[in-house]
Structures are given as C-alpha cells and as structure tokens.
Amino acid sequence: MSVAPTLLEVRNLKKHFPIKKGLFNRQVGSVKAVDGISFEVNANETVGLVGESGCGKTTAGRSLLRLLEPTDGEVLYKGQDILKMGPAEMRSLRRNLQIIFQDPFSSLNPRMTIESIIGEAITFHKVAQGPEVREMVEGLLERVGLQPSYITRYPHEFSGGQRQRVGIARALALNPDFIVCDEAVSALDVSVQAQVINLLMDLQQEYNLSYLFIAHDLSVVQHISDRIAVMYLGQIAEFAECDELYENPLHPYTQALLSAIPQPNPRRRAQRIILKGDVPSPMNPPSGCRFHTRCPACFAPCKTVEPRTVEPTPGHKVRCHLYDPEFAPNDPDIWARLPRQPDAPKSEPVDVAAPANEASSTTDAPAPDGTDGVASTEASETTEVAENAEAGAESSDVSTAEAPAESAEPEAGEQSKV
Numbered sequence: 001m002s003v004a005p006t007l008l009e010v011r012n013l014k015k016h017f018p019i020k021k022g023l024f025n026r027q028v029g030s031v032k033a034v035d036g037i038s039f040e041v042n043a044n045e046t047v048g049l050v051g052e053s054g055c056g057k058t059t060a061g062r063s064l065l066r067l068l069e070p071t072d073g074e075v076l077y078k079g080q081d082i083l084k085m086g087p088a089e090m091r092s093l094r095r096n097l098q099i100i101f102q103d104p105f106s107s108l109n110p111r112m113t114i115e116s117i118i119g120e121a122i123t124f125h126k127v128a129q130g131p132e133v134r135e136m137v138e139g140l141l142e143r144v145g146l147q148p149s150y151i152t153r154y155p156h157e158f159s160g161g162q163r164q165r166v167g168i169a170r171a172l173a174l175n176p177d178f179i180v181c182d183e184a185v186s187a188l189d190v191s192v193q194a195q196v197i198n199l200l201m202d203l204q205q206e207y208n209l210s211y212l213f214i215a216h217d218l219s220v221v222q223h224i225s226d227r228i229a230v231m232y233l234g235q236i237a238e239f240a241e242c243d244e245l246y247e248n249p250l251h252p253y254t255q256a257l258l259s260a261i262p263q264p265n266p267r268r269r270a271q272r273i274i275l276k277g278d279v280p281s282p283m284n285p286p287s288g289c290r291f292h293t294r295c296p297a298c299f300a301p302c303k304t305v306e307p308r309t310v311e312p313t314p315g316h317k318v319r320c321h322l323y324d325p326e327f328a329p330n331d332p333d334i335w336a337r338l339p340r341q342p343d344a345p346k347s348e349p350v351d352v353a354a355p356a357n358e359a360s361s362t363t364d365a366p367a368p369d370g371t372d373g374v375a376s377t378e379a380s381e382t383t384e385v386a387e388n389a390e391a392g393a394e395s396s397d398v399s400t401a402e403a404p405a406e407s408a409e410p411e412a413g414e415q416s417k418v
C-alpha cells in the first residue's frame with residue numbers, strides 16, 4: 001500500500017492567550033488553549049479534529065494557519081516551517097492554505113456581492129484580472145452547486161447551506177491544497193450537512209485537497225475523515241485511523257464521545273457514558289492527566305503524573321496511563337470501569353515522544369482484564385456510567401448531533417450520498 005506524502009506536520013504546537021490585569025496591564029496568567037499538539041496531514045487526506053466546546057479546536061486550526069500567532073511549536077508545510085516565514089513568504093503561501101468558517105453568515109461581508117467576495121482574493125493574488133475574474137467566479141459557483149447568475153447577489157439572499165457553498169467557493173478560488181474546515185457544517189441542518197460533506201469529498205478527489213475537518217461531534221467526522229484526532233483541554237488525547245478509532249477506542253474520553261452518538265440499531269447500542277461537568281478551565285488545567293477529574297477509570301498516577309503519548313498499535317496513539325507500560329494497572333477493577341474493553345495490543349507500545357532507545361525500554365503490555373464487551377457497572381465519584389437509553393440522548397453532557405441523513409437540499413439540487 002502506497003502512503004501519501006506528508007503535506008502538513010504539526011509539532012508541539014502551543015497557543016497560550018495572556019491574561020492581563022490591573023493598572024499596568026500585567027500578565028497574571030494565560031489561557032492554554034492549545035498546549036503542545038502534534039499530528040500530520042498527508043496529501044489528499046482528511047484528518048478530523050473533534051472534542052467538546054472549549055477544548056481548543058478552533059484555536060488549533062487558526063494557529064496552524066497563522067491566523068493566530070502560535071506561542072510555540074512548528075508547522076511544517078511540505079517540509080518548511082511556516083512559523084519561521086516572513087510576511088511576504090507567508091502571503092504567497094496563503095494561496096495554498098485556506099479556511100472555511102463555521103458561520104457562513106458572519107464570515108461573508110454583507111455589503112459585498114458574491115462576485116466581490118470570491119473575486120477579491122483572485123484579484124489580490126493576481127490569479128486573474130478583469131473579465132476573467134467574473135468567469136472564474138461563475139465557474140466556482142457552478143462547481144459548488146450554485147447558479148452562476150447568483151454572482152450579483154448578496155449573502156443575505158442565500159440560505160445557510162448556500163452561504164456555506166459560497167464559503168467553499170471562496171476557499172477554492174486560489175486552488176489551495178490544504179483547507180481547515182472549522183465546524184464547516186455544524187451550523188447547518190442535518191440534511192444540508194450531508195450535502196456539504198459530500199461536496200467537500202467530491203472536491204477533495206477533484207482537486208487533490210487535504211482537510212483538517214474540525215467538529216465537536218464524532219458522528220459528523222466519521223463520514224469524511226481518514227484519521228481522527230480527539231482533543232481534550234488543549235491536547236490530543238487519541239489519534240488513529242477512522243475505522244480503528246470507532247472500533248477500538250482506547251481513551252476513556254473517546255469512549256465517552258462515541259457513546260454519545262445516537263445509535264438507531266438497538267443491538268449495536270453501547271453503554272452511554274455521561275460525563276459530569278464541563279471541560280475544566282484551560283487557565284488552570286488539572287494536574288496529572290487533564291481528564292482525570294471526569295474519567296471513570298482514574299487511578300493514582302492520573303492525578304499527579306502527566307501522561308505521555310504511547311502507541312499501543314501502529315498508528316494508534318493515545319495519551320493515557322492505562323496504556324503506558326510504566327503505569328498500566330494490573331487491578332482488573334480499574335479496567336472494568338472502562339465501558340469498552342480495548343482489544344489486546346497487537347505490538348509493543350512505544351512512547352512516541354521519547355527517543356527510540358527510551359521507548360524500547362517499555363516491555364510490559366497493558367493488561368485489560370480480558371472481559372469481552374461491556375463489563376462495567378461501577379462508577380467513580382466523578383463520572384456516572386448509565387445504561388444507554390433512547391431518552392438518554394438529551395441528558396448527556398457530551399455534545400451530540402444526529403448523523404447526516406439522506407436528504408436533498410432543494411436549492412442545490414445535489415443528491416446526498418452520506
């Protein structure tokens with residue numbers, strides 16, 4: 001199997017917002033919105049980035065494009081660190097790196113026609129001039145499923161789905177190869193979500209695009225993602241191939257997010273995990289593992305030692321002591337508190353952050369208790385594990401949304417495939 005080349009590599013990216021107070025505007029702390037994330041996006045690949053509201057997804061997406069200036073880290077685009085580039089170099093690179101925003105209404109200037117909105121970037125980057133610009137905009141509108149005659153309209157004359165198509169056309173105008181889709185479908189109706197996801201997938205094939213697809217809901221990213229990164233409080237808790245993540249989620253947080261997806265087939269319904277409370281403040285994240293205050297399987301080291309990222313099976317990375325041979329508990333009661341028992345590791349776990357010789361010192365494999373399927377009935381002080389019930393969907397603190405359904409968006413006339 002040939003592996004596509006890496007297009008974008010994010011290394012230990014951090015974005016801390018300073019908190020200033022007092023007469024002299026002294027810095028008294030910082031919001032650690034993104035606190036050392038690493039992942040890569042290959043050519044023609046979609047990486048989903050999911051997590052609850054406030055965990056730092058938007059900040060991560062904007063920081064890696066330098067729409068926000070990162071505090072630390074590296075972002076290598078085709079091997080070049082874009083965080084070290086000067087303004088001129090960055091301006092010309094902007095063509096290749098685009099973003100689609102969540103709210104298509106506030107991201108489109110209400111005083112500008114669609115021709116000016118999309119044509120602005122084309123003219124600025126001297127991709128075309130004069131009447132060619134109009135031709136290009138008409139072609140782009142057609143490609144995203146809108147009539148070319150809409151070119152003279154204003155954003156308020158469109159529906160939400162149509163406006164998002166305009167946003168996609170604008171992102172495509174400069175022929176980019178990487179697009180951050182920041183909650184690009186979250187504000188849309190379920191049926192329209194499916195339309196837009198299908199459009200993005202078609203465009204990906206046609207233009208060899210790579211996406212970082214940000215969403216707060218695992219059911220939305222499933223259809224479009226090749227790999228998925230699950231984010232919690234500024235860090236990546238788990239990163240794996242899409243199918244692997246859904247079939248064998250390791251991190252208790254991922255398991256909680258997955259359990260929140262409504263499952264129409266009663267036989268496939270798993271236990272619903274209700275996470276108590278909100279994501280803690282990124283100003284003062286919990287000590288040790290950031291998820292320990294809400295984790296059903298929390299044990300002693302989780303409260304004091306920050307977990308490292310390990311790779312229990314090739315390509316499946318997780319930041320959790322349960323899978324780290326140095327800390328993995330032998331107590332079956334701790335493992336039984338996990339609502340989904342992980343598959344046995346197929347190879348020796350490695351510390352992906354540590355040098356090779358250090359990683360090779362890890363020998364003991366984590367010891368799940370061997371129970372097949374759902375085993376837990378215990379709940380910790382902080383997390384309540386409840387049997388999944390249809391009515392439970394509304395009671396979850398974990399954000400959920402319906403999976404995109406088959407439906408057609410009347411004005412677009414494109415059939416849903418999701």
Ligand SMILES: Nc1ncnc2c1ncn2[C@@H]1O[C@H](COP(=O)(O)OP(=O)(O)OP(=O)(O)O)[C@@H](O)[C@H]1O
Pocket residue numbers: 017031032033051052053054055056057058059060216282
């Ligand atoms: N400009 C800012 N100054 C200070 N704090 C900020 C700023 N922007 C974001 N934050 C904080 O950083 C954290 C992460 O915010 P971010 O918007 O990236 O999260 P998110 O996962 O995208 O959430 P949502 O899905 O609600 O957009 C939040 O606690 C937020 O309050």
